[in-house]
Amino acid sequence: KAGVTQTPRYLIKTRGQQVTLSCSPISGHRSVSWYQQTPGQGLQFLFEYFSETQRNKGNFPGRFSGRQFSNSRSEMNVSTLELGDSALYLCASSLYLTGANVLTFGAGSRLTVL
C-alpha cells in the first residue's frame, strides 16, 4: 500500500515567485492536512481538507492557499514568496475526520526561498 506522496521533494525559488506543492494521499483516504515546519516556529498547521472542502485553516496569511480534488489529491500554493517561507511542508492524510484516525505523513517538500 503506497504511502502519502509529496512532490516535488526539493525546490528552490526566489522572492516574489509562487510555488505549488502536490500531495497524493493514501488510497481511500479522504482527509488531507498540510503543515509547515521551520526551525523557529516548529510544526504549524496550515489547512485541512475533506471531500474537496476546506474544513479548517491555520493562522497563515492569504498568500497560502490550497485545494483538494475529487480524487482526494491536494495542492497548496504560496504566492509572492518571502524568505521566511523557506520550510519543510508536510502533508498528511487520514480516512475521515475523526479522532480515531491517525494522520499518516508524507516525506515533505523542502522549499528554499532565495
Place this chain on the structure above:
Amino acid sequence: AQKVTQAQTEISVVEKEDVTLDCVYETRDTTYYLFWYKQPPSGELVFLIRRNSFDEQNEISGRYSWNFQKSTSSFNFTITASQVVDSAVYFCALSEKGTSYGKLTFGQGTILTVHP
C-alpha cells in the same frame, strides 16, 4: 487555546539506557487525542502511539510505553533499552474534537541521540 510543551530540547543517552520524553498539554476540550510521532533525518513523521482523553490506561508496546495522567495533563513516553536507530526528533501532539481532528498541535520536539 490548545498548547503542547516538551520541556526537553535535547536528550543524549548511551545505547541500552531507558529514556523518558516529557510532554505537558493544555486544552479546554473534554474530548481529545494525544499522539507521539518520530521524525528521523529523512523528514517523514512516523506515528508511534495515540491515546484518547477517556482512556488513562497506560500500556507497553514492545520497547515503548507511555504514562498518561489527566490530573497533571501529562503524556510521557518511554523507550526501554534504547538503540542507535531510535535517534530522531520526537514530537508530542494534541488534537481536539472541538477544533478538528485533522489539526494537530505539536510540541517543539525533543532531539534524542542514542550513542553506541
